[in-house]
Amino acid sequence: MFKRLVKKKLFTIAAISSLVIGGVATTYAPKADAKPDKKNHAEVKNVIFMVGDGMGPAYTTMLRYMNDDPSTKKMEPTAFDPYQVGMQRTYSWDPYFDGGEGDVKENIPDSAATATSMASGIKTYNGAIGVDLEQEETETILEEAKSQGMSTGLVSTSQINHATPAAFGAHDVSRNNYNDIADDYYDEMVNGKHKVDVMLGGGTSYFERDDRNLVDAFKQDGYDYATTKDEMLSSESDQLLGLFAPKGMDKAIDRSDETPSLSEMTTTALDKLHDDKDGFFLMVEGSQIDWAGHDNDVVAAMSEMRDFEKAFQEAIEFAKKDKHTIVVTTADHSTGGMSIGRDGDYIFNPEVVDAAKRTPDYMAAQIAEGEDVEEVLNAYSGLELTSEEVQSVKDAAQPTEGEINATEVDNAIEHIYDIRSGTGWTTGGHTGVDVNVYAYGPQKMEFIGSNENSATGQKLFELLKADRKGHDEDDDHGKGKGHH
Secondary structure (H helix, E strand, C coil): CCCCCCCCCCCCHHHCCCEEECCEEECCCCCCCCCCCHHHHCCCCEEEEEEECCCCHHHHHHHHHHHCCCCCCCCCCCCCHHHEEEEEECCCCHHHCCCCCCCCCCCCCCHHHHHHHHHHCCCCCCCCECECCCCCECCCHHHHHHHCCCEEEEEEEEECCCHHHHHHHCCECCCCCHHHHHHHHHHCEECCEECCCEEEEECHHHHECCCCEHHHHHHHCCCEEECCHHHHHHCCCCCEEEECCCCCCCCHHHCCCCCCCHHHHHHHHHHHHCCCCCCEEEEEEECHHHHHHHCCCHHHHHHHHHHHHHHHHHHHHHHHHHCCEEEEEECCCEECCCEECECCECCCCHHHHHHCCCCHHHHHHHHHCCCCHHHHHHHHCCCCCCHHHHHHHHHHCCCECCECCHHHHHHHHHHHHHHHHCEECCCCCEECCCEEEEEECCCHHHHCEEEEHHHHHHHHHHHHHHCCCCCCCCCHHHCCCCCC
């Protein structure tokens, strides 16, 4: 187990230099005295950074199949397609991290390492939240924005203190220290102010604890608090904490009317942030694309992709009207090794996935609680199942020591959708493939080509620093030694 790190002074990304470790070269941000083209960079006032967690290229490609109108002779695009500018490399630097006895070397990325790369412009080890290979804190792009007087926000469908949002708004040697990360959101200040003005996602279990009630603390400091969509939409404060589940929110297809969609949370955050004369930084994560990939659940995966696509559309529409907002969208890694096609057959059937009314997880939970297998499948699967398919679920639902194993039932239902649709999977974990990058707005071409995920973070810093008067290299955030 890692010890809780001692808080150290935040460092500016401008201090980072090029480094070669074990033959792996990464070029970092320009020197502090570099002279950016202010004319070009002056247009960027606001930054919306969007992460489809686990959204490898197969996910956006499958979404295109899902969006296709079979009555036309072309395949209709996704909302993402017009804005693709490049690819992003995802590997982590775990082989160069010595975590002590029991340290397992991993170069396939996790969400913590990759989010830290994008948030702080560095490469680091799996599990790291806003810290480098030496476990020293790194300045995040959200902290840089706040130091410049900008408003900030984090939106996520996981718990808001999960790996990706945490890497932008907290610091910890381990992503698993959920309570400590939640504490960071309240305790860590920038210029005497809370770092994050709008936080929307899941996580009541970590913010309303027996040892500490962070919700009450935020409310005392002027934040509105919401646990339903209506409460979120009726909030009048510029600062808002919205927690809509004990941990992660339900999948989009399973959510009740009382729970906001990702697009609704995104528009709410934009409404709160956009009036700041100094601009804003907003990170939006489609978190559970990744969770669906871990579960090898194509229904949940496409449900989450559509949720993320709608949020992306909202961000693009805002940027088009605003004229001074850049939207950068990418993934941290790919999850599940999903394939479009399986078993040598050259066919994918999107209508099978589209038919589902609930996720296999939802159906399995109903069955595990004692509901009749056939009634549940008839109500929610959207498919005319064969007797063999129904029997496979019944077999999985046979009690063991008096209890039904919901995971086995879930796997059986997922298998039906995989076989019928032609979806394949290679792993229950992450893969190391490059991921797509999309951009719209001023300076979008800064993200063109094939880049390290750390370079994405560096470019974000450059955009914010380029035309911010009065923010020189001698402030408190520019002191301290450089990073790996």
